[in-house]
Amino acid sequence: MSKFTFRIDPLSNQLKFQQLIDAVIDAISRNLLQVGDILPSVNQLVKESSLSRDTVFKAYAELKNRGIIESVPNKGYFIAKATTKVFLFLDTFKAYKEVLYGSFLDNLPENISVDLHFHHYNMDVFEKIITESLGKYSKYILMNFDHERVPEIIRQIPKEKLLIIDWNIHTTPDMSVVYQDFGQTLYDTLETRLEQIQKYERFIFLYPEFTYHPKESIGYFEKFGQDFQLNYSVLQNSKKFNVQKGDLYLLVSDRTLARFLDQCSEKNLVPGQDAGVISYNETPMKKYVKDGISVISTDFELMGKKAAEFVVNGGPMRIQIPSALKVRSSM
Template sequence: MSKFHFKIDPASNQLKFQQLIDSVTEAISKNLLQAGDILPSVNQLCKESSLSRDTVFKAYAELKNRGIIESVPNKGYFVSKATTKVFLFLDTFKAYKEVLYGSFLENLPDNIAVDLHFHHYNINVFETIIKESLGKYTKYIVMNFDHKRVPEIVKQIPNNKLLVIDWEVHAKPENSSVFQDFGQSLYDCLQAHLQPIKKYERFIYMYPEFTYHPQESITHFNAFCKDNKISSEVLKNSREFNIQPGDLYLMVSDRMLARFLDQCDQKKLVPGKDVGVISYNETPMKKYVKEGITVISTDFELMGRKAAEFVSGGESVNFCVPTKLTLRSSL
């Protein structure tokens, strides 16, 4: 007797054969179906769910094509393996994203495979890859970005299958999300370490023209400096970057952090003494560079762990991953 029972959702915009495919893959991911379990026969599904034979055959053929089920003559259709696929869509692959990705994989059950894609903030790439992925995965983990067309593209993914991570921009209230705060958390981190910041003459936010870091961070940086009467500047032209003794720099780009360190060597300036630097986003190497780079960062390991919980547990989630400043010698 089959463990699997299927009912058409008349309110769904999905085609019936796609609903059947999704129901089978969802049942496998939740261990309601396991390798070797028999599926309902074509005749049984037609009778119980009012599906046409063509619809059932089409769905089963696609599941066979993906290697999820197999057919045995005179016996029927069986789950061939318990592996299901997750769609992971990141912006770019930087060192801190590797931490997130590693944590995500480490906390997933062995029966779940991950297809990793990148959009590089290109809306055409974003749209194409999303469209090509629809209906092929049990869960979708997507890093949104600030573009007006993102909401209309992402809404094609069923809400119960979608998790927005890292940046909550364009996420709807009904979407699951595991994200970081780029505004108030920055202000709070700086305020908690006001004393070492105030030993510098100026505080400069290096926000280069090529960054996609959320602009709300500029608002909160300016508010922090104004509230604490700190001389400050937001520098957006990377060609004008020229470090001076007595200045403290907030870096959202590791490319600009490397230029900062190069200029320190060229000008014989010691980070944490002659000039200061705070870098956004922890990476494994920053605690070793120049006796330690001070960082403001969310916990990317925790973000990966929470994303894995969404995939394996299936429950909706809305979780803001804490951000903290880790004080090292560069400040």
């Protein structure tokens, strides 16, 4: 007798045949179905779930096409492959994302495969890739971004299969989220090194026009400057970025970090002595560049590990990954 049962969800936006496909894949990912297990017959599903024969045949045909199930004449359909597929959707692939991705893969069992995609903050790409992925994966791991259409698009993914990572935006309390904080955490981490910050004449936050870094960080940076009576400013035009002796810079883009280092070299300024810099997001190389670049960063390795836990064990999951300021010679 089959261990698998199926009921139509009348509130789902998914077509009935897609619901059946999703249910089989999900049962495999949770080990409710294993290789060799028999699925209900077409007649049994028609009787128990009020599906039409065409709908059941269409769903089983698609599962066969993917190699997930096989059929044996006069015996029925059975599970042929236990591999679980996960959809991972990142914004861009930068050095610190490689740390997250590596940790994610390292903490997954061998029978789970991952399809990696990038949206590059392009709404059309975001919508197209998600729409085409619906029903093909047991879990969906997404990096959201600040766009009004994001909620309606991710709403198509069943919440029990969806995990939002990195930026807690466009989420609801019943969604699973593993994220970093870009507001109060910035304030708190800077406060831990207040004395070192105060030795500089000015504290400048370069928030370039091309960045997608959350804007809430600007408000918390300004509050920090006000509360501790610093000479601070926010520069949002990268063309006006001009490194000066005695200034400390907070940079959210590695592109502007390279420009900072170039200008220091051109002006014979020693990072950490003549001008200081704090860079956002740890990468494997920042501890070695110019004897070490100070960073404010969340633990991307832990974020990847928690995302893998969601894939293996399921949700719900709402976890804020801590961030810290690592001081090196550049400060």
